[in-house]
Amino acid sequence: MARMSDIIEDFIKQLINETDGSIEIQRNELASYFKCVPSQINYVIDTRFTTERGYYVESRRGGGGYIKIQRVNVDRPGKYLMHIVSSMGDSISQQSAEVFINNFVDYDVISEREGLLMKAATSDKVLGGIGAPDRDIIRASILKNMLAALMV
Amino acid sequence: MARMSDIIEDFIKQLINETDGSIEIQRNELASYFKCVPSQINYVIDTRFTTERGYYVESRRGGGGYIKIQRVNVDRPGKYLMHIVSSMGDSISQQSAEVFINNFVDYDVISEREGLLMKAATSDKVLGGIGAPDRDIIRASILKNMLAALMV
DNA sequence: GATTTTGACTATCTTTGACTTTCATATATA
DNA sequence: TATATATGAAAGTCAAAGATAGTCAAAATC
Numbered sequence: 001m002a003r004m005s006d007i008i009e010d011f012i013k014q015l016i017n018e019t020d021g022s023i024e025i026q027r028n029e030l031a032s033y034f035k036c037v038p039s040q041i042n043y044v045i046d047t048r049f050t051t052e053r054g055y056y057v058e059s060r061r062g063g064g065g066y067i068k069i070q071r072v073n074v075d076r077p078g079k080y081l082m083h084i085v086s087s088m089g090d091s092i093s094q095q096s097a098e099v100f101i102n103n104f105v106d107y108d109v110i111s112e113r114e115g116l117l118m119k120a121a122t123s124d125k126v127l128g129g130i131g132a133p134d135r136d137i138i139r140a141s142i143l144k145n146m147l148a149a150l151m152v
Numbered sequence: 153m154a155r156m157s158d159i160i161e162d163f164i165k166q167l168i169n170e171t172d173g174s175i176e177i178q179r180n181e182l183a184s185y186f187k188c189v190p191s192q193i194n195y196v197i198d199t200r201f202t203t204e205r206g207y208y209v210e211s212r213r214g215g216g217g218y219i220k221i222q223r224v225n226v227d228r229p230g231k232y233l234m235h236i237v238s239s240m241g242d243s244i245s246q247q248s249a250e251v252f253i254n255n256f257v258d259y260d261v262i263s264e265r266e267g268l269l270m271k272a273a274t275s276d277k278v279l280g281g282i283g284a285p286d287r288d289i290i291r292a293s294i295l296k297n298m299l300a301a302l303m304v
Numbered sequence: 305g306a307t308t309t310t311g312a313c314t315a316t317c318t319t320t321g322a323c324t325t326t327c328a329t330a331t332a333t334a
Numbered sequence: 335t336a337t338a339t340a341t342g343a344a345a346g347t348c349a350a351a352g353a354t355a356g357t358c359a360a361a362a363t364c
Contacts, residue, residue, distance in 0.1 A: 003216035005318065027345055037320050042346065047317090062327025065344040095316095113302060117266060120301035121273035125209070126293040128356085130282065141278040142294075149272035150265060155364095157308065179355055189310050194356065199307090214317025217354035309362065318353075325346070332339070 008034055008041065009048045012069065022070040045069070052099045054106070074107050078151075081109050085147050091136040097122040097143055110150065118146055160186055160193065161200045164221065174222040197221070203300040204238045224303035229261045233299050240296060243288040249274045249295055262302065270298055 008030070015023045031038040049055040049069055059067040074080045084100060092100075098119060105115040120126070122139050130138060160182070167175045183190040201207040201221055211219040226234050236252065244252075250271060257267040272278070274291045282290060 003318070006216070028343090038345075039321075039347080040319065043318075059345060060327075061325070061343085061345040062329095063343045064328070065326085067345075114266060114269060116301040116304070117269050117273075117298050120297040121269075121294050123210070123297065124356095126290065126297045129286070129290065129293075134281070138278065138281065141281075142273050145272040145275065145278050146269045149268040155308070180353090190355075191311075191357080192309065195308070211355065212317075213315070213353085213355040215319070215353045217317075219355075305364100307362105307364075310360085312359100313357085315356070316354080318351100320349105320351075322349095323347085325344105327344075328342090330339100330341075332337100334335100334337080 004034065004036055004040065005044050005047070008036075008044045012044070012049070016069065016071055021073075022068065024066045024068045026065070027067055041067070050099075052096065052103070054103055078109070080107065081147065081151070085144055088140060088144060090140055091133075092140040092143065093136055094122065094124045094127075094139065097139055100143070114150075118143065121146065156186065156188055156192065157196050157199070160188075160196045164196070164201070168221065168223050174220065176218045176220045178217070179219055193219070203296045206234055206300075206303075208300045208304050222304050224300055226303070229259075230303045232259070233261060233303060237296050237299050240292060242292055243285075244292040244295065245288055246274065246276045246279075246291065249291055252295070266302075270295065273298065 011034075012023070012025070015025075025041075027038050027041045030041050034040075045057055045067065049057055051072075054072045054074070056070045056072050057067065059065070081104065084103075088100070101110075101115050101118045101122075104110045104118075105112055110118070122143050124135075127135050127139055163186075164175070164177070167177075177193075179190050179193045182193050186192075197209060197219065201209055206224045206226060208222045208224055209219065211217070224230065224234070233256075240252070253262075253267050253270045253274075256262045256270075257264055262270070274295050276287075279287050279291055
């Protein structure tokens, strides 16, 4: 069965597309629309609408509260890439790597084929054999080196 | 009696044929359909649906998890790559990897940028930290997986 | 001896709900 | 009137429970 979280994610993304990059929702309203607990909305936002994925979220509690989600505009892809690389840290999970790579493709910093290459090189499928702490370190190293190679 | 693994392999291959080269299965579902333990599905995938044999596999755990199996394209350049992949062995030095990659670029199987990416991902600069026998094994694995990704 | 089968244990992702925090407004009090 | 307090209406947090898939090695089979 399809994941509820994915369905909610798609719904929100469509709303954002329809409204020029920024929406305001009520958590409880959305939750009751999807017949889920309100905290699942938080889960979706925390895992899918992160800074890494290019979103900016703010909210307010209390009466008349809301959650506002905005898609971040990237007008200088090269600069964006630089910033990402330097903020990336020395260790990175497969999931995060994938998110980064998808972003690069979305913003036309790399081609789709290049994205596939990067994902293939950083997947747990190939790095899984490496022990737990080292794996993510080597993954970060691979990713950074590939990006650096493109920036030359 | 025929081997269970072979039966499962044939079943999956038929599914792939019926669906244009790409399927998504649930491990537990398939296991209960064949009345085997779930890990046998992993065994079948690990031994039969490898990059050497021309498949690209990805998966996701947790609720709504899945295993996705794609058959790679074996048309023209793909066929050449496929041949390379299956002849490459399980271990490869940085030097050999570079020779392979340069060849791909020379024969226009990949672009120059893609070549740079591949070299970056398989260089000793990033893999040097891994101990001697494992390093070349992981390098081969990365290279094969990248090539397979391009053939999907 | 190599391959296959099995199962216990692990890792990862999602769903759920009880409890907490914050804010706006209404009401009480100095 | 101005300020303090109570009330209710949101959203946030966090951990437990549930749902998958992965790993690894022992046992079985060929």
